[in-house]
Amino acid sequence: MSVTGVWAVGTVSDRTLDELLRAAVRASPPVPGPSYVHVPEGLAWWRGKGTESLFSASTDSPGAWVAGEDAFRLSAFFDSCYDDSEPVEALGDAVMGAFPPEGDEGLFAAVTRKAGPFSALAYALGPEAAQLLPGWFGDFLLRADEVRARLPEAEEALALTGPRRRDVVERIDQWMTALGDSPDHDAEELLDGPLRVLHHAARTGLGAAGVVRWY
Template identity: 45%
Template sequence: MGYTGVWVVAALPDAELARFPKADELFVPPVEVEGERAWWEALYERSRAGRGARRLWEDEDADRLGRLIGGWYGETGPAEEFREAVMGWLEEPEPELFFAGVVRKAFPFGALAYGVGPGAVLALPGWFGEFVLTADQLRARLPEFEAVLERSGEERERVLDRVRAWLADLGDAPDYPVEELLDGPLRVARRAAARGWGLVGVAPVY
């Protein structure tokens, strides 16, 4: 059975963020992540060096990372209620203050995570692209977004190549504009900070 993964990053004023269900401790790394970090780092280093399987669906480590990602987005309860509340509010978002990645049979942030690696993912707020930051928190943590997403030169191309491989081999989106997974969220984060707004990220699955 197919599914569509979505990753939304949106700028919101603090007054609007306060209307959503309480998000404290919703989006934190699962306990098992530290136990999985060593093999994820090894997978990342192999992919950087081009020593991974020719097709990711043949790579047991890539499959293991996919299961970890899918398990997180399969969470129900308060996290799902929060996602639904945010998506309901964003029915008519301002284009300049909103990013949405939509991918068949894959999770957009999962592809980005494969591209940038575990160190970068764990440096971002929240977990696997889901977070809630007030205006003050965003100003303090904007450098973290920039460090993870603002890539250039050969390093940017290496990241994009890995993202592209994930979406083509494990998903059904070989033609997705992968640059937007780096540029879109960073653009929205910077505009939110400049406006004095907060930032929210959610990843519903349909």
């Protein structure tokens, strides 16, 4: 059975964020969440790989890529950091329901069969730059003041030009086509879209949220 990965980033008012969080706590009082004791070890392994490519050019299909063993290991690590508990997914649904409509400047969404868009971006950026992004592996809730505070780090990670941008775009292509089934993906929009939303939030005094989902 095929799966679809989604990463949505959208603006949301502080008031709405507060209301959603209060409702989530009322519906599901805080309980011990999943254990992430494996994360430091996984991050250390990823840092050891740096920005080396985990894919090789296909010898059968020109322009295609083949995922190496380490690519699958990194993908599994990203997936293991995703909290799919019912309360967290319910909150994610509520947050996405508060996002602006499709086509609005305050919304970015990437959808990929068989691969996670945020995972592709994180791999492409490398461990150091990816950790400049807000939140936990693509999931985040930021009030308006937090958006402004975190914007410089997001710009450092995503506002790329020249050879660095070309390298990151190629690495997104590697992930999306070798691990995923998304030949028509827009690699550059995966860089530009989230930053555009954060800029819009900062200009308009809104908060912002990111939601990673699998369907």
